Structures are given as structure tokens and as C-alpha cells.
Amino acid sequence: MNNNPHKKFIGSLPQKELLKLYSKHVNGPKVRMFKGFGLGVIPGERDGIRLKTLEGLKPGTPPLELLNCRSSGGVFNLGHRNPKIIQRLKDALDGGLDLGDHLLLSEWRALLGKKLADLMPGDITKTTFGVSGGEAIDTAIKFSRAYTKRKGCISAVGGYHGHTGYALLTGDPDFKDPFLWNFPEFKQIPYGDIDAMRKAVTEDIACVILETIPASGGVLIAPEGYYAEVREICDDKGVMMINDEVQAGLGRTGVFWAIYGGLYPNEKVVPDFIVCGKGMSSGVYPLSTCSYKPFIEKAVYKEDPFIHISTTGGSDLGCAIAFEMLEIQSDPKFLDHVKEMGILFGKGLEEIAEDLSDLIKEARGRGLMWGLEFHNEDDSQLGMLSIIKEGVLLNYCANKKDTHIIMPPLIVKKEEIEEILTRIRLGILNLKKIK
Numbered sequence: 001m002n003n004n005p006h007k008k009f010i011g012s013l014p015q016k017e018l019l020k021l022y023s024k025h026v027n028g029p030k031v032r033m034f035k036g037f038g039l040g041v042i043p044g045e046r047d048g049i050r051l052k053t054l055e056g057l058k059p060g061t062p063p064l065e066l067l068n069c070r071s072s073g074g075v076f077n078l079g080h081r082n083p084k085i086i087q088r089l090k091d092a093l094d095g096g097l098d099l100g101d102h103l104l105l106s107e108w109r110a111l112l113g114k115k116l117a118d119l120m121p122g123d124i125t126k127t128t129f130g131v132s133g134g135e136a137i138d139t140a141i142k143f144s145r146a147y148t149k150r151k152g153c154i155s156a157v158g159g160y161h162g163h164t165g166y167a168l169l170t171g172d173p174d175f176k177d178p179f180l181w182n183f184p185e186f187k188q189i190p191y192g193d194i195d196a197m198r199k200a201v202t203e204d205i206a207c208v209i210l211e212t213i214p215a216s217g218g219v220l221i222a223p224e225g226y227y228a229e230v231r232e233i234c235d236d237k238g239v240m241m242i243n244d245e246v247q248a249g250l251g252r253t254g255v256f257w258a259i260y261g262g263l264y265p266n267e268k269v270v271p272d273f274i275v276c277g278k279g280m281s282s283g284v285y286p287l288s289t290c291s292y293k294p295f296i297e298k299a300v301y302k303e304d305p306f307i308h309i310s311t312t313g314g315s316d317l318g319c320a321i322a323f324e325m326l327e328i329q330s331d332p333k334f335l336d337h338v339k340e341m342g343i344l345f346g347k348g349l350e351e352i353a354e355d356l357s358d359l360i361k362e363a364r365g366r367g368l369m370w371g372l373e374f375h376n377e378d379d380s381q382l383g384m385l386s387i388i389k390e391g392v393l394l395n396y397c398a399n400k401k402d403t404h405i406i407m408p409p410l411i412v413k414k415e416e417i418e419e420i421l422t423r424i425r426l427g428i429l430n431l432k433k434i435k
């Protein structure tokens with residue numbers, strides 16, 4: 001870990017005081033909830049797959065040291081403060097870049113657009129940029145409506161696509177009802193149920209939006225052939241197919257796109273849109289992308305090329321950094337590493353699930369994206385706390401609380417995988433002791 005002698009950015013005040021400030025000026029209930037869990041700690045130094053809290057659970061006690069198996073949903077695919085990415089950011093700043101001006105044309109949007117087109121499946125060759133995942137999802141739905149001239153949208157129960165306008169409408173009631181945010185044209189159906197999909201996709205539907213591997217919904221694995229059939233249904237009814245690869249994309253499954261061979265090696269589906277966020281930032285500079293087939297462009301931009309603009313989306317700096325990330329993560333050697341680590345990790349988690357089957361129902365996943373389903377929510381919540389106390393940071397899925405989502409950075413090494421597995425096992429064994 002970095003030495004931090006100056007405390008200019010990390011640990012500027014004692015943790016206790018920062019918690020008070022957070023509570024008073026940012027979000028009081030969040031602080032109370034974390035404290036209630038016994039986790040009233042603030043992340044401090046971070047490096048690679050590890051992060052330290054500012055202090056321990058009691059004021060003045062040593063920091064907790066955690067192996068980050070959240071990766072913030074893929075933001076830290078390359079670990080915290082990846083040296084190549086940090087260097088790229090410094091070089092880009094020294095080399096003359098800033099945000100750029102969204103009304104003008106941009107060298108870096110052009111270069112990143114081409115890079116993405118080269119990596120995308122099929123003829124997905126156009127990209128519109130944003131800052132957050134939700135913004136890019138909104139873009140995909142907005143463009144689908146413009147193209148189809150229809151309003152309907154089908155999404156999956158338990159799915160999560162963001163906190164913004166259209167994205168929020170695709171999600172579960174818990175996230176939108178308090179904001180009185182509900183349009184009848186937005187409908188949710190059970191994930192992986194092709195008959196439900198067939199019934200829901202009618203001629204007033206603009207788009208179907210699915211996470212290729214639903215993350216908040218419990219790291220669910222659709223039956224083989226599901227996405228190929230969704231594609232057929234969409235084609236049949238003239239409906240746009242949007243795949244949210246915010247968590248499952250960019251190599252997370254050991255294949256660059258989950259929808260194109262990452263979920264099932266022989267199932268390579270080309271949707272109309274692929275949306276990326278989180279990992280696009282490389283953990284240092286926010287960027288999201290909504291990539292789509294060329295025929296959609298005309299419906300959106302032909303009459304007015306300024307009709308959809310985002311001041312900070314697709315900034316020159318963000319694009320230059322994402323370009324470097326794509327170079328690293330699309331390298332076949334990098335993807336082979338993810339595959340190899342994924343096999344090791346999956347095998348280890350399956351062994352844990354088998355050995356501790358009185359508590360755990362199933363381990364499922366692809367590459368380095370895994371879910372560990374407990375028999376009930378209480379054990380899952382207590383298990384999460386127990387595993388964190390053993391030094392592995394993970395969380396239960398927001399929309400399927402009996403399941404932990406486990407996503408180490410893609411740069412994780414063999415010995416670190418072994419350490420993570422040992423600690424997860426210990427955490428669950430400790431839960432058994434207190435039960």
C-alpha cells in the first residue's frame with residue numbers, strides 16, 4: 001500500500017469526525033445503517049485489489065485491510081489506481097487534454113468510437129457517450145423510442161439499470177415508487193422466462209432491456225438459447241434489443257462481451273445496443289457508452305445533430321483513458337488470465353457451496369463474476385458481515401438479498417484468489433459458530 005505521510009487527501013480528519021460530517025451534510029441514514037451493521041468505517045488508502053479503511057471499527061484502532069471483491073461492480077476491473085491508467089491520466093493532462101467542448105467535434109471521441117466499433121460484435125459501430133451508466137441506458141431507451149416511434153419498454157424483475165429517468169423506470173418498485181415514478185409503458189417480466197418475453201413483446205414495444213448477467217438481481221444465468229430467442233422475438237416485432245453490459249462486459253466473463261460468447265461460448269448474439277459504464281472509467285475518470293447499429297443514427301441525429309448532448313459525457317480526458325483500458329482488457333492474454341482465474345475461483349466457490357451446503361444453496365457465475373446463494377436472507381446478511389470481518393469486501397445483491405455478488409478485480413492473481421477463498425470459507429464457518 002502507498003505510504004501516506006501528508007494526509008492531504010486521505011485521512012485529513014479522524015474517521016469519527018468525517019462520519020459526523022457525512023451524516024450531517026451528505027446522508028445521515030446511510031451512516032446510521034453502516035454503523036448498525038458494525039461497519040462505520042471509511043475507505044482510505046487503496047492500491048491494486050486491496051483497500052484500507054481510515055481507522056478500525058473503534059476510533060484510533062488500526063485500519064481494516066480488505067481484499068476488494070466488490071470492485072464497485074466492475075469500476076475497479078483493473079484494480080485501484082492501476083499504474084498504467086494513472087500514468088495515462090497524467091500523460092493526457094500533461095499532453096494538453098481537458099474535458100473538451102461537447103458542442104464541437106473531438107479527436108478523442110472519434111478515436112474511442114473507432115476502438116469500440118472494432119471490439120463490438122456485428123455492425124454495432126456507433127457510440128454516444130455519457131458520464132454514468134444510467135445516462136447511457138437512458139440514451140439507449142431514448143434512441144429506441146425515436147427509431148421505433150413506440151413507447152413501451154420490457155425489462156426484467158430484479159434488474160437494475162440506474163437511478164436516472166428511463167433507467168429508473170426499468171427497475172424494481174423499491175427504487176422508483178418513493179419518487180412517484182411509474183409509466184404504464186414500462187413493464188417488468190421474470191428474467192430468463194422466454195414465454196413471458198414472447199407474451200410481453202407486442203407491437204407497441206420500443207425495446208427490451210436486459211443485463212446479460214443480472215447483477216443486482218442475483219448473478220442469474222439465463223438458460224442457454226435465451227438470448228438468441230429474445231433476439232428472434234425482437235426481430236419479429238421490430239423491437240430494439242438493448243444489452244446492459246455495465247457489469248458483465250469488458251472481459252469480466254473471460255470473453256470481452258458476455259452477450260457474445262461470454263455467457264455461453266456457442267451463443268453469440270448481436271443486440272441493437274450495448275451499454276457500458278463503470279469499468280469504462282478504469283476507476284479514475286467517469287465515462288459511459290451507448291453503442292448501437294448505424295441505422296439508429298438517422299432516426300436520432302439526422303434532423304438535428306445537437307438533439308442529444310452531454311456536457312461532460314465523452315470528455316477528451318475520459319476517452320483517452322478508456323482507450324487505454326480497452327487496449328489492456330481486450331488483449332487476448334488478459335482475457336486468458338481472467339478465464340484461468342475464473343476457473344480457479346469458480347471451482348473454489350463451488351467447493352465452499354458443497355462443503356457448507358447447510359448454509360449455501362448454490363455458487364453460480366461466469367469468469368470472475370460470481371453469486372453465492374444462501375438458503376435465506378438472514379444467513380446471507382450475517383455471512384456478508386462475517387466475511388468482511390475476515391478481510392474480503394463483498395455485498396449481497398440489492399434485489400436478491402439471499403445472494404452475495406463476488407467480483408474481484410480482473411487483475412487478481414492466483415495466490416490472491418486462494419487467499420480470498422480461504423477468507424470467504426472462514427467467514428462462513430464463523431457464521432456457523434455463532435448460529
Ligand SMILES: Cc1ncc(COP(=O)(O)O)c(C=O)c1O
Nearest residue numbers: 132133134160161162246247277
Ligand atoms: C448493470 C448496471 N447497469 C447500469 C447501472 C447504472 O450505472 P450508474 O450508477 O453509473 O448510473 C448499474 C449501476 O450499478 C448497473 O449495475
